Amino acid sequence: MWSFCASTSGSAVVLPDGRCDIIVRNHASTPHEIKPVITGPATRPYHVDFDAGDQWFGIRLRPEHGAALWQGDLGNAPDSVLRGPEALDRLPSLSALHGVPLTRDALAQIIPSLTWPRVDPRLTRAIDILHASGGRLRIDALAECVGCTSRHLNRVFRRNVGLSAKTYAQLIQFHRTLKLITSGNVPIIAAAFEGGYSDHAHMTRTFRRFGGFTPSGIPTDLSLPGIPFK
Amino acid sequence: MKLGYTIIYVADVPKTVAFYEAAFGLKQRFIHESNLYGEMETGETILAFAGTEAAEMNGLAILPNSPDGPAAAWEICFVTDDVAAAYERALSEGCQPVGAPSEKPWGQIVSYVRDLDGCIVEIASPIQGSA
Structure with a gap:
């Protein structure tokens, strides 16, 4: 809340x-x-x-x-x-x-x-692992971690979260990298590496898609209402 | 029983020992002639490095650390009164920045870097009231 x-x-x-x-x-x-x-x-x-x-x-x-x-x-x-x-x-x-x-x-x-549909516990575990790993795991590796196929994992993501596993992972990766830059004072190039982006252009595309800004143009009024990282 | 060693399996023991000397100011205690094991001077609890081949020789199955992926689920933490200087030194010697020094609500200064193998190293001030 x-x-x-x-x-x-x-x-x-x-x-x-x-x-x-x-x-x-x-x-x-x-x-x-x-x-x-x-x-x-x-x-x-x-x-x-x-x-x-x-x-x-x-x-x-x-x-x-x-x-x-x-x-x-x-x-x-x-x-x-x-x-x-x-x-x-x-x-x-x-x-x-x-x-x-x-x-x-x-x-x-x-x-x-609310009527709470049953959630596959493997999905909950997969979400927790994704948060812990900064969204840096490939979906097939994540599925293996929780003991199901990537096809099944994607199906339960779409059915319960409403997004593909990959999109959800990309959102976590974006938030963590953003936090590296804003709270961690990590330079942009180093943040792209630690965030797990293959190159600077890839990070910039993701920042534009999810944030509407570039890594060097992060607005200062992002805090409403407090977006938790988890 | 007491905690005697923290042993990190690494790709290159001599290189890692040299890196820890330069980046964190530790001194090497010794490196075995096989180059598969080395210890740092860290007092009673020894920080040591072993080659990933040594894991296999010991019958262990490990996932080697890598700077290219997420870090393993543990860290080592160095304590110093001058976190800012230690953090800058670590970066200038090739550590990857993860979190610049910042003050926690309980008054501790905390920062994070990753070493040459991608292991998480925390550099923090002593918690006030403790040694």
């Missing part, structure tokens, strides 16, 4: 991390008017504009639980965003939040209403 309250107006870039969010947004002066938002697994960056006093409460699902939110529609969910009535159609229990003070606890109440 996360929350964010804007102290000034502005805009921010939200980076894709392949996970689905359930978000409710309101303004501090009118806390009872809420705008529900549901996001599919994101692979593209998007911009959010906000005013001072805007606040968000969100639930970020573990990647393999995308199917719990989108059910049979997960195939169409990547990079889609449902707002207002569409979000309520997707998750009717969100309507219970109308007229009540918005808190993390109130938002947490809607989680049990």
